[in-house]
């Protein structure tokens with residue numbers, strides 16, 4: 024197979040095409056002929072050497088693929104050669120062939136092609152487990168999504184709205200704010216010109232939001248706490264600001280009964296990821312098939328130009344997802 028290797032930690036140029044033997048599906052695994060592979064910000068961190076693959080995971084980057092089943096390992100039920108499939112993987116996606124644990128494989132929704140399907144797993148698994156599972160977002164509540172035009176943000180806005188919540192979002196330009204509103208956000212805050220804490224209070228009559236999904240960390244932490252309503256939940260899934268956390272006023276946590284939590288997806292067990300896949304199949308696939316939620320593909324690149332895809336991601340000019348085509 025052809026794959027992309029990280030020749031050494033560094034800039035996008037370190038992503039180099041290489042030839043390797045096809046992976047062999049072990050018991051409980053599915054071998055996928057990859058038609059499209061999603062690019063995610065964690066891949067950029069891995070390329071820079073800041074997010075090593077967990078033990079047992081492929082050293083090839085890539086956390087999600089879509090394609091057709093090429094072979095199944097022992098004990099796999101429900102998948103046959105030729106089936107269209109999309110899958111969450113803990114590495115190995117930037118390749119023409121990829122193995123995935125069967126519990127992390129999902130049918131391609133009838134309304135999507137394989138390119139759009141490749142843009143689903145990483146963000147939909149992440150948003151489900153953090154916004155609706157850990158974050159307990161309910162219909163009628165209000166959520167704030169930082170980075171509203173990121174792969175994560177575009178997914179979170181659509182799913183929250185489709186499930187009856189109100190979505191607010193932050194983004195770095197007026198155009199990106201418009202894109203958040205087009206996805207269903209009731210209000211989008213240009214964080215470069217407007218203080219998001221004041222904007223949240225203006226939008227909620229001073230009450231604050233019930234949930235914040237944050238990708239920044241650092242100086243955002245105390246500001247997030249100031250933007251939460253009583254019983255609000257702050258769910259941390261990224262630390263893009265990279266700085267130490269500013270002092271946190273824990274009296275606010277006590278006084279307003281706040282919850283601080285967070286998670287990473289990649290390190291979780293196949294069983295846990297399988298449970299998230301079940302929830303997606305039950306709760307989210309009907310929304311996708313009804314056209315109420317769809318992955319937003321901003322750009323595609325040939326697999327051999329994974330470096331170009333990473334450059335676009337690091338420019339933050341995209342709205343939605345970037346996809347590689349082997």
Ligand SMILES: NC(=O)c1ccc[n+]([C@@H]2O[C@H](COP(=O)([O-])OP(=O)(O)OC[C@H]3O[C@@H](n4cnc5c(N)ncnc54)[C@H](OP(=O)(O)O)[C@@H]3O)[C@@H](O)[C@H]2O)c1
Pocket residue numbers: 062063064065145146149170171172173174175176193194195196199238259260261262263264286287288289336339340341343
């Ligand atoms: N915990 C988990 O399980 C998990 C899983 C997947 C992803 N994540 C995290 O979720 C975040 C989003 O991932 P993604 O794949 O959706 O990324 P993405 O599409 O590249 O989006 C990142 C967005 O963040 C915004 N941003 C704000 N400040 C930034 C900064 N200092 N540096 C870079 N971008 C900045 C940019 O939009 P503006 O132009 O509006 O600033 C950018 O579009 C990342 O932090 C990623 O690590 C976590």
